[in-house]
Amino acid sequence: DIVMTQGALPNPVPSGESASITCQSSKSLLHSNGKTYLNWYLQRPGQSPQLLIYWMSTRASGVSDRFSGSGSGTDFTLKISSVEAEDVGVYYCQQFLEYPRTFGAGTKLELK
Amino acid sequence: QVTLKESGPGILQPSQTLSLTCSFSGFSLSTSGICVSWIRQPSGKGLEWLATICWEDSKGYNPSLKNRLTISKDTSNNQAFLKITSVDTADTAIYYCARSITTEGINFDYWGQGVMVTVSS
Numbered sequence: 001d002i003v004m005t006q007g008a009l010p011n012p013v014p015s016g017e018s019a020s021i022t023c024q025s026s027k028s029l030l031h032s033n034g035k036t037y038l039n040w041y042l043q044r045p046g047q048s049p050q051l052l053i054y055w056m057s058t059r060a061s062g063v064s065d066r067f068s069g070s071g072s073g074t075d076f077t078l079k080i081s082s083v084e085a086e087d088v089g090v091y092y093c094q095q096f097l098e099y100p101r102t103f104g105a106g107t108k109l110e111l112k
Numbered sequence: 113q114v115t116l117k118e119s120g121p122g123i124l125q126p127s128q129t130l131s132l133t134c135s136f137s138g139f140s141l142s143t144s145g146i147c148v149s150w151i152r153q154p155s156g157k158g159l160e161w162l163a164t165i166c167w168e169d170s171k172g173y174n175p176s177l178k179n180r181l182t183i184s185k186d187t188s189n190n191q192a193f194l195k196i197t198s199v200d201t202a203d204t205a206i207y208y209c210a211r212s213i214t215t216e217g218i219n220f221d222y223w224g225q226g227v228m229v230t231v232s233s
Contacts, residue, residue: 049159051218053217092158098173100172100176101149
């Protein structure tokens, strides 16, 4: 199985500051088609997860441009510029290169 | 408008079989590239992918659940199903279903609200 390892945030994050969440995969998620099969989700308190980023850097429909994804085949970063109250929750990275689909353990963002 | 909604028994006893239904609208499981998956989340913990079924009836299962899972679909009625046999307290969780569009690389773009399942004697 591909293991996804997420980094922690130095919580709480001051409102208006930027925050970066890291994720590392145990195997390259770069497909032969040139796409990197890495997603980012946000789960706000009491809600279902929401897709933020797919293919490592493509924002999902309706997602604020304050969210951006970047990385290589095994090391990834989700950057949130100018953190707002609505960004509070747990962020998950997930690979969909192969079965079983695997998630990181989650990174909690708290607001100051 | 895409929506998904999970339903289940709420509470069941250890060793019983858990049967879950995902009822959806706004898309069809007969459309090329469409898949529906089941994901669960124990209280206060992370997300665990369980199984996926796709338009052409291909399936994927989490091997950690050791052949306890069966996923199926009813395309005519826009439903997907998951059965988990021999449940125990470790299966207590919120169970979600979610859609994917594999041809566009979009995974889990819409989720249901989740259904709470408690396994207790």
